[in-house]
Every structure is written in structure tokens, then in C-alpha cells.
Amino acid sequence: MKHIFKSLFLVLPLVFLFNCSGDDNITPLPSSQISKSFSLSSIDDNNVSGIAKFIKNDDNSTTVELDFTAIPTGGSHPAHIHYNTAAEGGAIAITLGTVNGDTGFSTISFTTLDDGTPITYDELMSFDGYINVHESESQLNIIVAQGDIGQNELTGVSKTYTLGEKDIPGISGTAVFSERENGESLAVIQLLNTVIGELHPAHIHFNTAVEGGDIAFTFNSVNGETGKSYTNVKELDDATSFLYIDIIGFDGYINVHESDMNLDTIIAQGDIGENELTGDFISYNLNEVDMSGISGSATFYGRTSGEALAVILLQNTPIDGIHPAFMYSNDVDTPGTVLFSFSPVDGNTGISQTNLATLDDDTPFGFTDVLGVNGNIKVHLNNVQPTVIAQGNIGSND
Structure with missing residues (x-):
């Protein structure tokens, strides 16, 4: 006897919501003045959140106001605009001064990049960059808050795929692709019960998981301590364009491996695109x-x-x-x-x-x-x- 079932999935878009304190510190603007705000948060501490408000001034300068909730108090936190996406990393493009740890606020106006290249508000709105706010001048390696800006901003449109356990019981999770304004995407893999101290390589392969196939795209490895991987997705490993819209219809699947030394052991796997x-x-x-x-x-x-x-x-x-x-x-x-x-x-x-x-x-x-x-x-x-x-x-x- 056959059993026919139809499941209804309620797919919720991946939306990043941040509780920002900007009521007291953000400068009230004339109704005619143009501004744009970008969300910032910590990837390690969910209590830290804020906004970066870009203001277009009449003298052709741009003012950037940073305003945070729950930022570490009692110190000064250097902030910069960097090139590329946060997932890729990049050199400093613009120094934004320091965020006051007691008020969670900073403001600075500028007309050029740090190297003297002129930059306008309109150019910043399509800038290929992100903001980092650091613990201190002596601890720049510790990121207090971070957020993509300009063309790298997330649109709020996303697609989530399930990664089920494979060769090691108990390890499973999701791969979420979030669309950017420029058509690229941020890929976030998050797994439960990964191995602390281990890096887990991850790839998109051609075909379905049961068929198997060659590697199409290489993610940044999953950190065993956090279970997370962040990767910007814009092209396949062979340099073929691979934007968010291409992922939805792709004939592929994801493998997450135990380690570089043990690629044959797959700890999580899931079909994506047209194979979902x-x-x-x-x-x-x-x-x-x-x-x-x-x-x-x-x-x-x-x-x-x-x-x-x-x-x-x-x-x-x-x-x-x-x-x-x-x-x-x-x-x-x-x-x-x-x-x-x-x-x-x-x-x-x-x-x-x-x-x-x-x-x-x-x-x-x-x-x-x-x-x-x-x-x-x-x-x-x-x-x-x-x-x-x-x-x-x-x-x-x-």
C-alpha cells in the first residue's frame, strides 16, 4: 500500500535584526538631507549591535556616525572601512576614528580615502567594503562589531538549505545564502557538534549528492569551535560567474568534510538549488x-x-x-x-x-x-x- 504525503514548509527569509541605540546620539537631520544606515553586529557576541549612519553634507563631505548598544565600556574602539566584503577581508580604506566605549558613539567627516583619493557620498553607497570596529589599538585582531556596506549590503532575501548528518552521527546544520545588493551572496554554514580545534573543508559539488560530482565551489572552512563558515559567493572555482540568482537553480550539493587530511569522511551533506x-x-x-x-x-x-x-x-x-x-x-x-x-x-x-x-x-x-x-x-x-x-x-x- 502506498502512502502519499505533501509537506508544507514555511520558509522564513534570513533577516538580520539589530537593536540599535541611536535615539540619543544620532544627529537629527533636515528632511531634505540624504542619509543611509547600515547594520553592524558582533559575530561572537549577540548583545553588541549598532548602526553606521552615512550622511551627505552640503559641502560634499560625508559624515559617518557609529552608534552601538552593549559595546565594551571604558575604552576606545578604533573603527575603519575596509575594502571587499567582511567574509573576504581587506585592507583599510578609511579610518573612522574611535567609538567611545562609555557612550557607544563616534562621528567623523571626510572627503577622501586614507590614501588621499577623493570619495563622495554617492560613491560610498556603491562602495565594495565593510566596517570593522576593534577592541582597542593594541588589540586590532579582536573585532567588536562588523558589517557590510555599499554594494555588499544584504537585501534581506535569502535561501536556506538543510545539511544532514552523514558519516559522523550528530553533526548537522544549515547553509544559508543571503543576497547582496550587487547580486553576489553571503554564504553562512552553521553546524552543530563540530570538533573543537578542527577546520572542516566545505564545497559545492556538481550533481545530486547520491550521484556525486566534481567540486564546483570552495567555501571557507567551517571553524570547529564555532561550527560556522562565512564565504562571499560571486563565482565558481573556475571563475564562472555564480550569483545569488544562479544558486537557486544550480544542479549541485554541499559536502562538509572532517578535515583536509580526511576528505573521504563527510560530516554533513545536503542537496541545493534544483536538487532541493x-x-x-x-x-x-x-x-x-x-x-x-x-x-x-x-x-x-x-x-x-x-x-x-x-x-x-x-x-x-x-x-x-x-x-x-x-x-x-x-x-x-x-x-x-x-x-x-x-x-x-x-x-x-x-x-x-x-x-x-x-x-x-x-x-x-x-x-x-x-x-x-x-x-x-x-x-x-x-x-x-x-x-x-x-x-x-x-x-x-x-
């Missing part, structure tokens, strides 16, 4: 046949592309056995021909996972085609002995 699962699935029973006690199910999960992930799960399969599995035409009691070859069922796990996009004769065959197919599934003992260990009708025969 929609939440629709259909499940068929596979009953015992010639060997008592072996039974299970075949479940087909719909993908955004219209293809399907086919998962066969059997109980009590022989250890170390490799069990060929096929979709046949007709019902289980009527001889038929092989329509589709699944990946063999692993006797140690009882599991087979296969991407379903075409039949063996290359006829297109996706998730919706499964529902009406005149077919059945048979799992065999091995390639030498065609003994059927489990079988079940599917599609129109169920």
Missing part, C-alpha cells in the same frame, strides 16, 4: 518473498527540478550483501522488463539511494511519473542468484 527536496514524497511497501524476514519500503522524494530521490530501506538484509534492485514493468505477478536500475541495496545498512531523472532507455522519468507508472520493484539476493528478497507494486498497480 520539495517535501512531497510517496512511499510503497516492499514485502518479503523468498527469504523470510526481509521487507521494507521504497520512498520517492520530489525535487524542485521535477526529478526524484529514490530511497529503498530494507530490514534484516544479510551483512556484507549487495542486493541489485530494479523497477519492472507490470505488476509483481506479471512478467515484465527492467525500466530502471536502482543503486544496489547495501546489506550492512539495508539502504539504497538513487537519483531518478530518466529510465534506463533515457526516457525522462521524474517524481510525478512514479505515481502513474505500470510497474513494480524487485530486490534480488545478488547478481548471481536472482532470488527475489523483497518486492512491491508501485504507481498504478498499488
